[in-house]
Amino acid sequence: MFLGLDVGTSGVKAVLEDEAGALVASASRPLSLAHPQPLWSEQNPDHWVAAVIGAVDDLARSHPHELAAVRGIGLSGQMHGATLLDREGRPLRPAILWNDGRSQAECAELERHCPQLHAIAGNLAMPGFTAPKLVWVAKHEPKIFADVAKILLPKAYVRYRLSGEMVEDMSDAAGTLWLDVGARRWSEALLDATGLNIGHMPRLVEGSEPSAVLSRDLAQRWGMSGEVVIAGGAGDNAASAIGLGAITPGDAFLSLGTSGVLFRVTDRFAPAPEAAVHAFCHALGGLWHQMGVMLSAAASLSWLAHVLEAPEAALLAPLGARVERPSPVQFLPYLDGERTPHNDAQASGAFVGLRSAASRSDLVQAVLEGVAFAARDMLTALGRSAHEIRDLDLVGGGSRSVLWAQIMADVLGVTVHRVEEGEVGAAIGAARLGRLAATGAAPADVCRKPQRLQSFEPRAAQREAYDIAYARWRQLYPALKE
Secondary structure (H helix, E strand, O other): OEEEEEEOOOEEEEEEEOOOOOEEEEEEEEOOOEOOOOOOOEEOHHHHHHHHHHHHHHHHHHOHHHHHOOOEEEEEEOOOOEEEEOOOOOEOOOEEOOOOOOOHHHHHHHHHHOOOHHHHHOOOOOOOOHHHHHHHHHHHOHHHHHOOOEEEOHHHHHHHHHHOOOEEEHHHHOOOOOEEOOOOEEOHHHHHHOOOOHHHOOEEEOOOOEEEEOOHHHHHHOOOOOOOEEEOOEEHHHHHHHHOOOOOOOOEEEEEOOOEEEEEEEOOOOOEHHHOEEEEEOOOOOOEEEEEEEOOOHHHHHHHHHHHOOOHHHHHHHHOOOOOOOOOOEEEOOEOEEOOOOOEOOOOOEEEOOOOOOOHHHHHHHHHHHHHHHHHHHHHHHOOOOOOOOEEEEEOHHHHOHHHHHHHHHHHOOEEEEEOOHHHHHHHHHHHHHHHHHHOOOHHHHOOOOOEEEEEOOOHHHHHHHHHHHHHHOOHHHHHHO
């Protein structure tokens, strides 16, 4: 039996997977965000730990025998979060998260002072990444910066609290701007550019390698005997790739979680910073991946549901399983700024084309289409010169909606598949990394593709209508920015 733990932004998921790769049980606990100032997004690191332990406690109550049989644990988590620890391993301040936009000026400063950044890290300096956050802390909270002994990403802090070991995997480390992504090691030059050194960094391992052992106290708490290995794990999207069996160059998927991600596996380090495309290490040695990222995907629908004080299901129901034409209203989903392709933390959301006849359903459809148009931006940014994307697996909370899946197919012009267990992909991927670390099995034997539940083909008439709507939508960002 293997346990996967996913430390997300809005909650923690824990899943049990058996030796055959079947999902046995799952549990979750919610997390809350703090926005103490505009553009800021923070969480208390100890809340991640409490949520993880609480979710596993739930599994211990519902499936005690299965949990007691766990041999390996894998971790996945939200990327980029800066968790700053003192010499005793205690957090110095709330963690600054991936969707925090305060460090725009520090990004420009970092790029000026470190011209080799793109070549080494393979990415633009963006406020979501970890390194600019530390430049901000050094400038605005110098006493805290002086006390920083270690910097961990969210799942690495959870690992530390589960095992006492400070370790990070390559895929998550690639999102810090401190990793030499091609060489898969910390870069002294990039660390020096932010006033840090190798001593501030955790030890590195591949995602499928053993990284630590679960503490005796927690093993006893959950009825486990013997050593329970904790794998290196992965950033949330690389973990989802493992759960989806995306381990061959050219494999691709679209995640509609809080954020949105278009992910493509590559067999080499292939940076494309000029298009604000991320180039990261995969969770398996010898593989990398490219990603386009939007900061508000399913979060856009959640925001609208909150504003309208209606459940998401109630908003979607009147639209049915498909729409025949684009909404007369258009929506920019930049509620927390945007990464690919604009790299603009100051970008904001907008409804455009409102008239007195506009209905609630027009607004809901506009949100779904705005996110789909942003996904098309990412598809364009990744380009089609190598490993052309012909179909996409759809994962994340947004994958529940057959309507959204059909809109995605029509807007992107590719076949979209809803897959089994699409909502817990990262946690399942984490469990499989736990299995690889504990057993030494071959990735191809463990990282199998899930069953496809439903496929959505682009419809010719709707595709043509969406081409026109997309061209109009593309004009909104530059016009509103001016």
